[in-house]
Amino acid sequence: MKTLSGFLLVACLSVVAVAQDSSDKAASDRAMNQISSSAQAELSKSIGELDQLRQQITAEKLPMSQELTSFEERLSQLRRDYERVSRQVDEGNLETSNVKAQMKARQEELAYVGNLLDEYARTFESKVNVSELQYCGEAIETAKQAAENTTLSANQKFQKQISFVVLSVNRLFDVVGGMRFPGVGVDLQGNVVEGQYAIIGPVALFLAKSGGVAGLVVPQSGSTKPLIRPLEGVLQSGIATLVETGSGSIPLDPSRGGALKALVQRTNIIHVFEKGGPIMWPLLVASVLALGTVIERLLFLMSEKRKRDSRALETFFAAVKHGDLESARSVGKASRFYVVRALNYAIEHKDESLEGALEHAKSLEMKRFSRGIPILDTVITLAPLLGLLGTVTGMMGSFSLIGGELNSPGAITGGIAEALIATAFGLGIAITALLPFNFLNARMDEAQHELDSAAAQLTLMMQATAGGPGTTAPHTPSSGPDKQPAAPAPKRELVNT
Secondary structure: OOHHHHHHHHHHHHHHHHHHHHHHHEEEEHHHHHHHHHHHHHHHHHHHHHHHHHHHHHHHHHHHHHHHHHHHHHHHHHHHHHHHHHHHHHHHHHHHHHHHHHHHHHHHHHHHHHHHHHHHHHHHHHOOOHHHHHHHHHHHHHHHHHHHHOOOOOOHHHHHHHHHHHHHHHHHHHOOEEEEEEEEOOOOOOOOEEEEEEEOOOEEEEEEOOOOOEEEEEEEOOOOOOOEEOOHHHHHHHHHHHHHHHHOOOOOOOOOHHHHHHHHHOOOHHHHHHHHOOOOHHHHHHHHHHHEEEHHHHHHHHHHHHHHHHHHHHHHHHHHHHHOHHHHHHHHOOOHHHHHHHHHHHOOOHHHHHHHHHHHHHHHHHHHHHHHHHHHHHHHHHHHHHHHHHHHHHHHHHHHOOOOOOOOOHHHHHHHHHHHHHHHHHHHHHHHHHHHHHHHHHHHHHHHHHHHHHHHHHHHHHHHHOOOOOOOOOOOOOOOOOOOOOOOOOOOOOOOO
């Protein structure tokens, strides 16, 4: 009974639990439905608001994008303007620096020119005759004061200085051939007289208006009015006529002896030769020998250059290569080229000794090229020695005079001049002859090289033609029945030259 009762109790409890679970599930479903409905409504509402917000954003985005684009373009334009202005500022700074440097350089140039003009004005005053200050003294003082006047501008200073320069240039043209101008002077009694000046070279002449005073102009220290010193007799009348008319004979030497001194001291090559002493004659002979040798050698080289015939040399070698020595001889006899002539001589005497014939032919040709070279060599060595000998003899003459009386210093200087002239001529002859000497030696070396090269080539060809493998003996055409073919030449070693 107890077991059944317990079972029934458990069953009742299970039924109650099942019923309770069913009621809870139904309530839960209802709650979920309510929550789902509420969430769906909220979602729909949010989607609607989102759509409105998207529409609002879309409506507001286009103007803002356009405004942003315009701002970006404006920013780019401002940047370009900034870069352009920056470049202009940099260029302006650079140009300003260049302009400042040029201004400084021009200012320095102007200062330098101003100093030169000021120095020219001060120097001009001491170079002209004192009488000329009566017509250009005011311009000189104006130019001198312009450089010291601080109230004047640079342009005004230059105008005053350039005006004086123009005046001095005009004076230069006027003084050519002599010039005349009015002025005043002081006679021997101390009276100031008016008259006319005449400037002829370094000499100034004066003639008073009254005609009583005429003479030379003598400067007075501290005064622009010079002293008039009259002359006597014909000189006085000659000065008066010259100053009054502007033409006539000068009654004195206006160069103060300079023209006579220049005439006395005028020299030429003959005079210098005579001053060189007796040693100059051997030097003259040496120079003539050197000059004649150089001219003869140059003509010889020109003649040999015209005789060059490369085609004849090629024809000669071609004939030797093919063993046709008769053709080679005919080419050699017809050619005037020294290389072909030497090779032809070797071919004609090949039976005795080809190498010996080549050496003999080369020596003959080189003798022609070396002719006159020893003369130049001797002159180059001898001329300085002769000059040194003249130096010694001239100094000996000078020192012998020093041991005696010293009343004639010109004789002492004459000995020194003789020594220097002889040395100068000797060195000059040697230096002048050295250049053609080296030139002729170079041409002689070239000829030697050509002969050696052609001789070596001929020797090789003759060896190959005479006994080389695969070669034939040279064919010599016979002119008669007793003409026998030439025996092949023995093989020889090449001689180094």
